[in-house]
Amino acid sequence: MKSENYIIEPERKIPVLEADVFIAGAGTAGCIAAIAAARQGAKVVLAEKMPVPGGTYTNGGIGANSFYAMSRNPETAKRVVGGIPYELNQRMLEENGGTGYIPTPDDHHHSPFRYVADHEIYKGVISEMLMEAGVTVLLQTMFCGVLMDGTRITAALIENKDGRTAVRAKQYIDCSGDGDIAKRAGVEQVPLWQDYDKVCGGPTGLVFGMAGVDTDKMVAENPKGAVRLSHSDTPYAGITAEQYAFTQVRDPERYQKIVDLDMRAFTSMSSIHKGEMTYINNSKGIMCDASKAMDLSNAEMEMRIKIMKFGNALKSCVPGFEDAYISWASTQLGIRATNAAVCDKMLTNEEITAGARFEDEIGIYGFHDLASEHHPECVIADPGFYGFPYRMLLAKGCDNLFMAGRCVTTDLKAHMSTRNVPGCQVMGQGAGTAAALCAAKNCTSRELSYQELREALLKQEVILD
Ligand SMILES: Cc1cc2nc3c(=O)[nH]c(=O)nc-3n(C[C@H](O)[C@H](O)[C@H](O)COP(=O)(O)OP(=O)(O)OC[C@H]3O[C@@H](n4cnc5c(N)ncnc54)[C@H](O)[C@@H]3O)c2cc1C
Structure with missing residues (x-):
């Protein structure tokens, strides 16, 4: 200001x-x-x-x-x-809060393992x-x-x-x-x-999660749009991880609602608890200098509106999300830079x-x-x-x-x-x-x-x- x-x-x-x-x-x-x-x-x-x-x-x-x-x-x-x-x-x-190091030989980042917390x-x-x-x-x-x-x-x-x-x-x-x-x-x-925005979705983002998701249905009925990237069964009895990627480009009609929200064409999701899409990374955030009070406040509010609409769009157009609801959202705007x-x-x-x-x-x-x-x-x-x-x-x-x-x-x-x-x-x-x-x-x-x-x-x- x-x-x-x-x-x-x-x-x-x-x-x-x-x-x-x-x-x-x-x-x-x-x-x-x-x-x-x-x-x-x-x-x-x-x-x-x-x-x-x-x-x-x-x-x-x-x-x-x-x-x-x-x-x-x-x-x-x-x-x-x-x-x-x-x-x-x-x-x-030890506290059942991590997936362990999941082998990801096909990861597009060339990363051999991924740990999700x-x-x-x-x-x-x-x-x-x-x-x-x-x-x-x-x-x-x-x-x-x-x-x-x-x-x-x-x-x-x-x-x-x-x-x-x-x-x-x-x-x-x-x-x-x-x-x-x-x-x-x-x-x-x-x-x-x-x-x-020239190197990734943008400098900000707001990650959220949805519960009530039928991931089996999502994969079975939407094989083109939902890709299972990796899976782990850790010996720690804690949590397993599944990762999914949505690519609107592959199925533009189905995802038009999401595209209309000016969300990023590629959305990655991780599930670490049954029935829950724990992390939905709607990477296309707001372009702003989030170190400035006014920009930060506006971006926080715009992103709250976006994820509300994004959650509803997933519910209405992605098989498996029919009964889903937003179960959490980041407490503060995610800032990359x-x-x-x-x-x-x-x-x-x-x-x-x-x-x-x-x-x-x-x-x-x-x-x-x-x-x-x-x-x-x-x-x-x-x-x-x-x-x-x-x-x-x-x-x-x-x-x-x-x-x-x-x-x-x-x-x-x-x-x-x-x-x-x-x-x-x-x-x-x-x-x-x-x-x-x-x-x-x-x-x-x-x-x-x-x-x-x-x-x-x-x-x-x-x-x-
Ligand atoms: C949407 C999104 C998705 C991401 N996904 C991944 C991923 O999958 N994997 C990965 O490795 N990285 C990911 N990142 C990047 C990574 O999470 C961050 O870059 C990293 O956590 C930043 O750590 P930091 O300690 O520098 O800053 P932060 O973790 O942001 O910590 C800064 C802290 O300082 C506090 N603070 C700020 N100003 C003040 C002040 N004046 N007084 C007191 N406290 C203050 C803030 O509240 C905050 O707690 C993602 C980032 C975003 C935004």
Whole structure:
């Protein structure tokens, strides 16, 4: 919101909370960063504007991800993501909240396995892990400003039911998705959202689920439009996953109602509970800068209307959905991209797809959302993974600000790899560990010894080779 008119806020005394590490955003990256920093011995304050931790993973997107190097052969594929994200997946299995790693040799992303999580169970497991680690989690708390001393942040300002508080930390991690700390600290940002419709559905989306679905009927009576992609029976007695894809192009008449809603021609769905289409990814969201209050509010409301109509369209035109109803919808708009902060090193798509490796890696990763026959330039070369350099986490021009998650990576195509769930989690663990070490040593992010960071990451079972 822009206004020509201003007032000067009177000076006021605000209480101070002392911490080693302050993190804005308890999302996919932020929770992992907080757990990593706290396990490293740091006093961590994690501020989240929503009432539940989890971010896009629980409140806005889909819990489907790949922890493996790109490969067509699940038998020889290498798992490249370990550490806290892997532990989280294992703990979700124990709570009947994960599918396990489903072999997907025909996946169009060249991803050998897919793991789908139950977003409700994720909320419980991540809460448990944050509490066990001793993180001070402040929910329904908005990060809203910084105090600076030259190139160093001296305090983060937060607002919640208690009013305004200053968190005086030694190190800061921006996991807000939109780069809110970076913006307030004056770090340059690149508006990635503007061209996002050129690389995927759009910068936003609103995932929802429907119950009362007869999936057998859907497949039997609609063999052209409903394609079963993969199936798993895990030994964990928990949940199995089925994935379906709807392609209006194949059956334009039947799907005209959906097309009329300006929904994306290709809609993917995952079912992890019997009778439920758990995740319906109506990827064609609204083109907007979701880091702006007015754009975000309008997009939230437009998408609520769209999914209501989309649910009704599925009910009326897809066999198996006759008795279906919308059983849940993401609590907040799913955002793929707003603005990415300029960091010391910005990965390019060429580096990613060439499998580039760096001397200061905090993790490796092997998924690319664009990899397919249509985008051979996005397939990662053998051995199917690339490195995340430490420098990609360091906000340019700021001594004590780390970036992690979807607000990192300014190259549009490269972002289509790094922004995915395990990528954000790997960055989170790297940033959390580094911030805790810097706080303990009283050094800046650029003075930290890489050898020391590497040893700490290996102790946490991060995969680095
Ligand atoms: C529709 C959709 C479908 C997707 N499907 C997949 C998929 O199948 N597989 C996959 O791997 N990836 C998928 N993604 C991408 C992936 O989910 C996200 O990129 C990733 O989860 C982002 O993680 P993050 O931690 O960077 O941000 P987020 O998880 O968005 O976390 C940011 C957190 O910061 C909070 N926050 C923001 N501003 C403030 C503030 N000022 N103060 C306090 N808190 C704040 C937010 O509420 C949020 O909790 C999808 C994304 C979308 C939108």
